[in-house]
Amino acid sequence: MLEKANGIVLRIIPFTNTSQVVTLLSESGNKMSFICKEACRPKSVFRGQYDFFYTCEFVYQYKPTRSMFFAKEVYPYDLRPYFRSNWRASHCASWLCALVNAVSIGGTPGLYRLLAESLDLLNSPSYPDVAILARFELKLLQQLGLLPNFExxxxxxxxxxxxxRFHIADGNLMCEMHEFKKTSFHEPSLIVNGAVIELAKQLIEGNMSISYTKDSMRKLLRLLGLFINYHIDGLPIAGRDTCITGLLG
Ligand SMILES: [Zn+2]
Known part of the structure; x- marks a missing residue:
């Protein structure tokens, strides 16, 4: 039985010398893996049909017992061409896709929309705004039910x-006065100023046209990096650091 799935290419890995496995985040918010047989051969039907960050339609053979499916045909819909020439934007997109690949839970169309929207914002010849990355991380944590409490x-x-003081383990924020009354000394935490928290709140509301200082953004990204690394396993977090250094200098 042949089925179709539309989605964004998150990952491409070799399967054999000539075949590849492509992982897709489908429109319905499910992670799906397809084996593209003989994809690396010169006359392959898959050649040029998919690449990182493309939105594609995969036609595949569905078998209920399989976790990976054999792709029959692939049609690219949105190539997001600027990722081929804008390396900073492409680096940022790689981190977004790696994060989704590490966390995606089944049946979350909101996650698909968030990724598609963020990739579309990054897919431009201009210097990417690091706020797109920060907003994506906050919104992703919100969808996973992991958003820190910024009150x-x-x-x-x-x-x-x-x-x-922001506590990384439970995602809670405390003022200096009440901090003294807490007795747990071994919890990881960091000091942030109120402006960083206000920036986070604006980004959660979806506000992209905000002005921010580099210092506040750098501190917010540090907070988010520590929080994400603490709560989500198996992430290529070093890639995130390189990406942010590239964007913020
Ligand atoms: Zn207080």
Whole structure:
């Protein structure tokens, strides 16, 4: 029985000397893997039909007992061409796809829309805005139910000028005054100022047209990197660091 699936190419790995396995995040938010037999041969029907960050349609043979399917034909819909010439944008897209590949849970169309939208924003000849990456990470954590609590857990009034301690294990924010009353000394945490938290909140609301200081963005990305690395296993986190260094200098 032949079936069709539309989605974004997350990963391509060799299967044999001439065949490849392509992992797709489908429109319905499921991760699917396809074996493309003989894809590396010069006259292969798959040649040029898929690549990283493409949106494609895969026609495949469905078998309920299989976790990987044999692809029969592939049609590219959106090639996102600027990724072939804009290496910074391409590096950023690689991190987004690696993150989705590490976390994706079944049946999350919202995750597909978030990835498609973020890749479309990055697919441009201009210098990529690092806010796209930060917003993507926050929104992804939100979809996974892992979003940190950016409200003060002690109930004090928030002040954008004040320093706060962010706890990485439970994602809670405490003011300096109440921090002294906490007795757990071994929890990983970091100090951030209120402006960083305000930036995070704006990005969660989906606001892309925000102005931010490099310093606040750098601190927010550090917070997110530590949080993501603590809560999600098996990530190529070093790739993220290189990507951010490339964008923020
Ligand atoms: Zn407090």
């Amino acid at each position: 003060l857990s002690c109930g004090c009034e928030f002040n954008s000028e004040a320093p706060y």
